[in-house]
Amino acid sequence: MFKGIAASQGIAVAKVYKLQQPVLDIQKASVEDTAAEVEKVEKAFAKTVSDIEKIKEVASKHLKEEELAIFDAHLMMANDPDYKAQIIDKVNTEKINAEAAADEVSKAMVEMFEAMDNEYFKERAADIKDVSFRLLCNLTGKEIPNLATLDSPVVIVAKDLTPSDTGSLNKEFAKGFATEVGGRTSHSAIMARSLEIPAIVGVKGILDATTNGQTIILDAIAGEVILDPSEDQIKEYEKKAADFAAEKEALRKLKDEPTVSKDGHKVLAVGNIGSPADVDGVLANGGEGVGLFRTEFLYMKSEDDFPSEDVQYEAYKAVLEGMAGKPVVIRTLDIGGDKKLKYYSFPEEMNPFLGVRAIRFCLQRKDIFRTQLRALLRASVYGKLCIMFPMIATVNEFKEAKALYDEERAKLIAEGVKVADDVEVGCMIEIPAAAVLAEKLAKYADFFSIGTNDLIQYSMAADRMSEPVSYLYQPLNPSILRLVKMTIDGSHAHGKWCGMCGEMAGDELAAPVLLGLGLDEFSMSATSILRARRMINSLSYEEMKVMADKAVELDTMEEVTDLVKASIGK
Numbered sequence: 305m306f307k308g309i310a311a312s313q314g315i316a317v318a319k320v321y322k323l324q325q326p327v328l329d330i331q332k333a334s335v336e337d338t339a340a341e342v343e344k345v346e347k348a349f350a351k352t353v354s355d356i357e358k359i360k361e362v363a364s365k366h367l368k369e370e371e372l373a374i375f376d377a378h379l380m381m382a383n384d385p386d387y388k389a390q391i392i393d394k395v396n397t398e399k400i401n402a403e404a405a406a407d408e409v410s411k412a413m414v415e416m417f418e419a420m421d422n423e424y425f426k427e428r429a430a431d432i433k434d435v436s437f438r439l440l441c442n443l444t445g446k447e448i449p450n451l452a453t454l455d456s457p458v459v460i461v462a463k464d465l466t467p468s469d470t471g472s473l474n475k476e477f478a479k480g481f482a483t484e485v486g487g488r489t490s491h492s493a494i495m496a497r498s499l500e501i502p503a504i505v506g507v508k509g510i511l512d513a514t515t516n517g518q519t520i521i522l523d524a525i526a527g528e529v530i531l532d533p534s535e536d537q538i539k540e541y542e543k544k545a546a547d548f549a550a551e552k553e554a555l556r557k558l559k560d561e562p563t564v565s566k567d568g569h570k571v572l573a574v575g576n577i578g579s580p581a582d583v584d585g586v587l588a589n590g591g592e593g594v595g596l597f598r599t600e601f602l603y604m605k606s607e608d609d610f611p612s613e614d615v616q617y618e619a620y621k622a623v624l625e626g627m628a629g630k631p632v633v634i635r636t637l638d639i640g641g642d643k644k645l646k647y648y649s650f651p652e653e654m655n656p657f658l659g660v661r662a663i664r665f666c667l668q669r670k671d672i673f674r675t676q677l678r679a680l681l682r683a684s685v686y687g688k689l690c691i692m693f694p695m696i697a698t699v700n701e702f703k704e705a706k707a708l709y710d711e712e713r714a715k716l717i718a719e720g721v722k723v724a725d726d727v728e729v730g731c732m733i734e735i736p737a738a739a740v741l742a743e744k745l746a747k748y749a750d751f752f753s754i755g756t757n758d759l760i761q762y763s764m765a766a767d768r769m770s771e772p773v774s775y776l777y778q779p780l781n782p783s784i785l786r787l788v789k790m791t792i793d794g795s796h797a798h799g800k801w802c803g804m805c806g807e808m809a810g811d812e813l814a815a816p817v818l819l820g821l822g823l824d825e826f827s828m829s830a831t832s833i834l835r836a837r838r839m840i841n842s843l844s845y846e847e848m849k850v851m852a853d854k855a856v857e858l859d860t861m862e863e864v865t866d867l868v869k870a871s872i873g874k
Contacts, residue, residue, distance in 0.1 A: 305528055305529065305530055306482075306507050306508075306509065306510050306513070306528070306529040306531075307507070307527055307528060307529075308482065308504040308505055308506045308507035308508075308510075308527050308528075308529065309486075309487060309488060309504065309505050309506045309527055310503075310504055310524045310525060310526065310527040311486070311487075311488050311492075311493035311496055311497070311503045311504065311505045311524070312493060312496035312497040312499075312500070312501060312502055312503040312524060313502065313524055313525050313548075314480060314500070314501060314502030314522075314524050314525070314545075314548060315502060315521075315522065315523055315524065315525065315541055315544045315545035315548050316459050316479040316480035316501075316502045316520075316521070316522040316524070316545070317479075317519070317520075317521050317522075317533075317538055317541050317542055317545060318457045318458050318459045318479045318480075318519075318520065319456070319457070319458050319459070319516075319517050319518065319519060319520070320458065320459060320461050320514045320515065320516055320517060320518040320519075320520050321454065321458035321459065321460050321461070321516065322461050322462070322511065322514060322515070322516050323449055323451070323460050323461065323462035323465070323469065324449070324462075325437070325448065325449070326441060326446040326447065326448065328407075328437075328440055328441070328444060328446065330403050330404055330407040330440065330444070331401075331404070332400055332401065332404040333400065333401045333404065334399055334400060334401075335395075335399055335400060335401050336399070338395050338396050338399055341395045341400075341401055341402040341405075342392050342395055342396070342402070344402040344443060345388065345391055345392055345395065345402045345405075345406065345443070346388075347442075348402070348406070348439055348442040348443045349382065349388050349439065351442045352382045352435065352438050352439045352442055353379065353382045353383060355438060355442070355448075356375060356378050356379050356382055356435075356438070356468070357379065359375065359468050359471045359472055360372060360375035360376075360379070360471065362452055362471060362472055363375065363470075363471030363472070372471075373601060373604055373605070374431075375468075375471060376604070376605070377431055378431060378434065378435050378468070380646060381431060381432065381435045382435050382438075382439070387409070387413075390409045391405045391406045391409045392405075394408065394409060402443055403440060403443040403444055406436070406439055406440055406443055407436075407440060410432065410433075410436035410439070410440070413429075413432050413436075414429050414432050414433055414436070417429035417432060434466045434468060438468070450472060451469055451472040451473050451474065451478060452472040452473075452474055454474055454477035454478060455477060456477060457477055457479050458477060458478065458479065459479055459480045459481060459482065459520045459522050460473075460478060460480070460481040460482075461481070461482050461483075461510055461511060461514050461520070462481065462482075462483050462484075462511065463483065463484050463485065463511055464483050464484065464485045464486060464492065465481060465483055465486075465492040466492075469492075470492050470495040470496070470499075471495070473495075473499060473501070475499055475500075475501060478501060479501065479502070479522075480496075480501050480502035480503060480504075480522040480524060481496065481501070481502075481503050481504075481522075482503070482504045482505075482507045482510050482520075482522060482529050483503075483504075483505050483506075483507065483510075484506070484507055484508060484509070484510055484511055485505065485506065485771070486505030486506055487505060487506065487771060487774050488505075488777075488807075492505065493505055497829060497831060498829075498831075500831060502522050502524035503524055504522060504523075504524050504527055504528075504529060506771075507529055510529060513531060514531060518531060518532060519531075519532060519533060519538070520533075521533050521537065521538070521541045523541065523544070525548070555834040555835060555838060556834065558590060558834050558837050558838055558841070559588075559589065559590035559834065560590060561590070561837065561841070562592075563592065563826075563836075563837045563840050563841065564840075564841060565819065565840060565841065565843050565844060565845040565848075566841065566842065566843065566844055567844045567845050567846055568845075569819075569845035571819065571823065571824055571825065571826060571840060572592045572593055572595075572631070572803075572824065572825040572826065573590070573591065573592055573826050573828075573833045573836050573837045573840070574586070574591050574592050574593040574594055574595035574630075574631070574633075574803075574825060574826070574827045574828075574833075575589065575591040575593075575594055575595065575827065575828065575829070575830045575833060576594075576595060576596040576598070576805055576827055576828060576829055576830075577594055577596070577597050577598070577623070577830075578597075578598045578601045579601055579602075579619070580619055580622035580623050580626065582830070583622075583623055583626035583627060584626075585830040585831075586627075586830045586833075587626075587627075588830070589830040589831060589833040589834055590833055590834055590837065591630075591830060591833050592630060592631075593627060593630040593631040593632060593633075593688075593825075594623065594627055594630070594631070594632040594633060594634075594827075595633050595753065595803050595804075595805045595809075595825055595826075595827020595828075596633055596635055596692075596753065596805035596827050597620075597623055597632060597633065597634040597635060598635060598638065599616075599619075599634060599635060599636065599637055599638075599676070600637060600638050600639050600643050602615070602616060602619055603637060603639060603645060604639075604643065604644075604645060606645075606646075606647070607646065607647070608646075608647050609647050610645075610647075610648070610672055610675070612675070613675050613678050613679045613682075614679075616675070616676060616679035616680075617679040617682050617683050620634060620679060620680055620683035620689075621682075621683040621686050623687075624683055624684075624686040624687030624688075624689060625686045625687060627687055627688075628687070629687055629688055630687075630688065631688045631690055632687055632688060632689055632690065633690040633691075633692050633730070633753060633803070633805070633827070634680060634689065634690070634691055634692065635692045635693075635694050635732065636663070636666060636673070636676055636677075636680075636691065636692065636693055636694065636705075637662070637665070637666055637672065637673070637676055638661070638662045638694040638695065639661060639662070639665055640656055640659065640660055640661025640662060640664075640665050641656050641657040641659075641661045643661075661695065662694040662695035663693050663694055663695050663696055663701055663705055664695065664701075666693075666705070667701065667704055667705065670708060673705075673708060674708060674711075674712055677691075677708060677709050677712040677713075678712050678715075678716060681709075681712060681713055681716055681721075681723045681727070682716065682721060682723065684723050684724035684727050685722050685723065685724050688726070689724060689727050689728075690727070690728040690729075690730055690750070690751060691709070691727060691728070691729050691730070692729075692730045692731065692732050692751075692753055693705045693706075693729075693730070693731055693732060694732045694734070694755070695732065695734060695735060695758075696731045696732060696733075696735070696738050696745070697735045697737050697738055698737070698738075698741070699741065699744055699745055699748065702731050702745060702748055702749060703748055706729055706748060709729055728750035728751055729749065729750050730749050730750050730751035730752060730753060731745055731748075731749040731751075731752055731753075732752075732753050732754075732755050732805075733745075733752050733753070733754045733755065733759065733791045734754070734755035734756075734757075734758035734759045734762070734806075735758070735759070735762060736759065736762055736763050736787060738791075739754075739759065739787040739788075739790050739791045740787075740790060741794075742790050742791040742793070742794025742795065743790075743793070743794035743797050743798070744794075745794070746794045746795045746797060746798040746800050747798055749795075749800065750800060751795065751800050751801045751802065751803065752791055752792075752794075752795045752800065752801075752802045752803070753802070753803040753804065753805045753825075753827070754788060754791055754802070754803070754804040754805070754806065755805055755806050756779060756784070756788075756804060756806025756807060756808035756809070757806040757807055758806075759784065759787060759806065760777055760778065760779060760784055760806075760808075761777070763783060763784060763787065764776040764777070764778070764781075778861040779807070779808040779811055779814050780813065780814060780817065780855075780861045780864040780865055780868070781860070781861045781864070782855065782856055782857070782858050782859065782860070782861075782864060785817060785821070785852075785855055785856045785864065786856050788804075788818070788821060788823075789821050789852075789856055792821050792822045792823055793822075796822060801824040801825065802822070802823060802824050802825070803823070803824060803825030803826070803827055804818065804823055804825070804826060804827060805827040805828075807828075809823075809826045809827050809828045809836075810826070810828030810829060810832035810833075810835075810836055812835060812836070812839050813865060813868050813869070815836055815839045815840055815843075816839070816843055816848050816851065816852075816868050816871060816872055817848070817851070817852050817855050817864070817868060819840055819843060819845060819848045819852075820845070820847075820848030820849045820850070820851050820852025820853070820855075821852045821856075822849075826840075839872075842872075843872065847871070848871070851867060851868070851871040854867060855867055855868070
């Protein structure tokens with residue numbers, strides 16, 4: 305048996321399909337006819353662009369807008385004239401073959417990006433590897449395995465899956481996957497959850513241990529992989545798979561039910577979205593609203609400039625109309641850090657994750673911020689709008705952003721434009737300083753939403769995308785629970801509501817503690833809503849309050865986990 309991290313829940317019993325990429329043996333050779341080599345480069349780039357476009361087209365049928373953004377980044381790289389020009393220049397000046405020139409230029413780019421002390425650029429190195437590998441395969445005539453052509457049920461076993469791989473998956477035949485590397489927040493894990501197929505990542509040694517056609521069991525609930533199972537084990541896990549499918553069906557019966565504890569305490573279970581198209585998924589899973597609309601994807605999708613007021617207005621209007629009066633929390637532009645734009649160059653910073661991003665960028669570029677605020681206010685008449693400012697660290701930051709909102713509201717009214725009277729303006733709590741200041745911030749904000757992904761990594765000083773320190777991603781660590789409690793208590797002290805829009809909100813072990821701490825709104829990926837509702841509906845609010853009070857006084861995450869399990873009978 306092999307162990308790993310259950311990244312997307314489910315059970316699969318099938319044959320192994322080993323995803324093994326072609327081995328490239330690039331030999332450097334002198335050439336006389338450089339024109340012929342340049343033509344090879346041109347053709348290989350054209351085919352690479354065409355390949356990525358086809359993969360994106362396949363992926364668009366089952367992935368969300370925000371998940372498709374990775375293919376836009378790959379297309380931008382494959383269309384980069386400087387990348388191609390460097391290779392052609394090397395062919396012409398050094399009179400070497402096209403594949404050797406492409407290999408040398410690509411490796412130099414990867415090394416340069418990997419050496420940077422900047423997580424965004426390190427991640428781009430992985431993208432360069434993906435695109436350059438496809439380019440080199442096209443130059444050498446090697447065939448890259450196409451997962452879209454699978455025609456029988458399999459579990460894919462690989463070192464890792466690239467965005468191109470996961471984008472090509474056919475759910476009918478790809479019953480799950482196990483990879484040697486990756487974490488819960490890696491591209492492949494996020495896409496597996498979106499596709500609703502079982503996935504286990506970080507399974508060390510699985511590639512060498514398997515052969516094509518071997519029977520494999522993937523228990524992506526316990527995070528276990530079983531090779532060459534006995535007949536009894538196959539029957540056992542086939543039953544578990546059927547039970548899991550039946551459970552999913554039973555969950556659908558909760559779609560139109562409220563989210564209320566068994567002793568009558570009501571909360572909201574709502575969804576996180578990245579585009580208007582994601583509204584259907586929230587409604588299909590019984591979402592009682594949208595707790596986070598990530599507007600940065602509007603900006604990242606735009607080709608040559610910041611999206612206009614009218615373009616934004618149409619997107620916000622579509623979400624508000626689609627949710628038909630249910631509350632919609634729209635986060636203002638959260639750009640910077642690992643989120644870059646094709647048409648805007650951010651200033652060079654030692655650590656952009658702690659630099660000019662989110663509200664800091666908006667307060668420096670007030671023209672861009674005002675355009676978004678106007679679009680939001682114009683759309684406000686089409687539903688129940690809540691506007692949230694991200695990465696607030698101080699009271700003055702929030703007050704400055706709110707003052708700009710008030711100015712734009714007054715201008716629109718003076719222009720005769722109708723805006724809603726009940727727009728709420730809130731604060732995202734993702735910096736520990738803001739959590740500590742919650743009671744002060746609540747005097748000015750209409751609501752809070754806790755962004756636990758950043759709150760945890762900033763509190764622990766540990767990048768959640770870094771595997772060696774992934775053990776410090778501890779939502780149930782008492783230190784995190786205390787910051788959450790401070791935030792909720794601070795909002796309630798002023799009669800304001802508090803939500804949560806990070807991964808923690810959809811964690812079934814975290815839900816009992818969050819309920820007990822008094823969280824009012826749980827926002828998560830659409831596919832997690834019904835499980836969270838079932839969990840909350842089975843709990844006593846009064847009992848969870850007692851348990852949560854104990855949890856924040858404990859020493860370790862493990863002690864909290866044991867307490868929660870004991871409290872809910874697990």
